[in-house]
Amino acid sequence: MEMSNLIVMLLLLGMMATYIPVFMCLFFTSFLSFLFFTDLPTLLLVQTLLRSLDKFALVVVLFFILCGNIMTAGSIVEKLIKVANALVSWLPGGLGMAGVLACGLFGAISGSTVATVVALGGFMIPALLDNGYEEKFTLGLMTTSPNLGVIIPPSIGMILYSMISNVSLEGLFLTGFLPGALIMAGVCVYTYFFYRKKTEITRMPVPTFMEVLAVLREGFWSLMLIVIIFGGIFSGAFTANEAAVVACVYAFIVELFIHKSMKLSDVKRITVNSAVTSATLLIIVAGATCFGRYLTLESIPGQITEAVLSSIRSPVVFLLAMNILLLGVGMFMDIISATLILGPVFLPMLSAFGIDPLHFGLILTVNLAIGYCTPPMGVSLYITGSIANRDIIYISKAVMPFLIIQLAVLMIITYLPNVVLWLPKVMGFIP
Numbered sequence: 001m002e003m004s005n006l007i008v009m010l011l012l013l014g015m016m017a018t019y020i021p022v023f024m025c026l027f028f029t030s031f032l033s034f035l036f037f038t039d040l041p042t043l044l045l046v047q048t049l050l051r052s053l054d055k056f057a058l059v060v061v062l063f064f065i066l067c068g069n070i071m072t073a074g075s076i077v078e079k080l081i082k083v084a085n086a087l088v089s090w091l092p093g094g095l096g097m098a099g100v101l102a103c104g105l106f107g108a109i110s111g112s113t114v115a116t117v118v119a120l121g122g123f124m125i126p127a128l129l130d131n132g133y134e135e136k137f138t139l140g141l142m143t144t145s146p147n148l149g150v151i152i153p154p155s156i157g158m159i160l161y162s163m164i165s166n167v168s169l170e171g172l173f174l175t176g177f178l179p180g181a182l183i184m185a186g187v188c189v190y191t192y193f194f195y196r197k198k199t200e201i202t203r204m205p206v207p208t209f210m211e212v213l214a215v216l217r218e219g220f221w222s223l224m225l226i227v228i229i230f231g232g233i234f235s236g237a238f239t240a241n242e243a244a245v246v247a248c249v250y251a252f253i254v255e256l257f258i259h260k261s262m263k264l265s266d267v268k269r270i271t272v273n274s275a276v277t278s279a280t281l282l283i284i285v286a287g288a289t290c291f292g293r294y295l296t297l298e299s300i301p302g303q304i305t306e307a308v309l310s311s312i313r314s315p316v317v318f319l320l321a322m323n324i325l326l327l328g329v330g331m332f333m334d335i336i337s338a339t340l341i342l343g344p345v346f347l348p349m350l351s352a353f354g355i356d357p358l359h360f361g362l363i364l365t366v367n368l369a370i371g372y373c374t375p376p377m378g379v380s381l382y383i384t385g386s387i388a389n390r391d392i393i394y395i396s397k398a399v400m401p402f403l404i405i406q407l408a409v410l411m412i413i414t415y416l417p418n419v420v421l422w423l424p425k426v427m428g429f430i431p
Helices: 003-018 023-038 042-055 058-073 076-088 094-110 111-128 135-151 158-164 169-175 177-193 209-218 218-235 240-258 262-296 301-312 315-330 335-353 358-372 379-386 392-396 401-414 417-426
Strands: none
Touching: 023 042, 023 262, 042 169, 042 240, 042 262, 058 076, 058 094, 058 111, 058 158, 058 240, 058 262, 058 301, 076 094, 076 209, 076 218, 076 240, 094 111, 094 135, 094 177, 094 218, 111 135, 111 358, 111 379, 135 158, 135 177, 135 301, 135 358, 135 379, 135 392, 135 401, 158 335, 169 209, 169 218, 169 240, 169 358, 169 417, 177 401, 209 218, 209 335, 218 240, 240 335, 262 301, 262 335, 301 335, 315 335, 315 358, 315 401, 335 358, 358 379, 358 401, 358 417, 379 392, 392 401, 401 417
């Protein structure tokens, strides 16, 4: 690697190691790189910045953020939790199982890990503790289970990967269902055996058929939101972009006129909050795209590809190296920045090892999702710590058993690609 490129990488890593916001790190590094290490005018950087935001694919991200905020402000989340409770809360450790199932249901609408932690953590953590569940188990469960928000579609990370790789977004969404189901099943089994013989834990009575029916009737409109999103996308009724808009309109109608848990005066506040969150995301997208432009102009992805191909021959070793690298990156970088920066670097290598871009997109997403729960920069650790008033060291120890489950699922999807690619193949998204 040339000295100039090494300086640029060290500059970026050095700034990220401080308290400088990620988007500022990317912008500063990009500007200084263009100014000192290229002969190109900085106006090109400004053009890249503007064009990075002029992408129709970003619309789906913005509207799913709005949809998640509507759910959090209204009662859809509460009704999803009630449905999950009715299904499993009568089993040993049932309330813990309900927590992970609720995360899966919420993630199937919001597409965000952070939104899932905030929406469900504040409700489920006190409920689990009040019912006698151990604090470490509770915090570990409700810190890691929200990772389902970016693994189960619609996933913001998958949307951004689809944007930079040009793979089918619908096909990529289909790869996320099985890993999400495996993680939920693994956590439920672990919870069952952990609390099977602990009689001191409060266990709900087995609900009658009529009670289950009443809960499902109450949660019907909330569950229909999931049906509308996936049914509409995979039936061809509308695209993923249109699904996000339809989901927002539906959620507003349900909360305003059916659940009546929201007032018209709340609409402006929710929309403005969503706009602020979206702006935060878009400015990271712009910074990452500018930095990616410098990498492309300097042919850095090509140089890395040549170096990797000269030292690694086996797809098994390549995938193992990618997992280790991505897990390390996830400890320091959020999924948005990491996807936009590393995606273009790794994509050129895939064909040499016979790896499907859809398969790699899933591996990338799951690795970076795990990063939400790994120190020192795991956002979920800090959110749960603030809810429970615990330090990051305590939370980091609490998440270990659940991270082992997610790492096991990661190994399955890494080395058994047909397990996750068969559904996109059946649906016609892979020739």
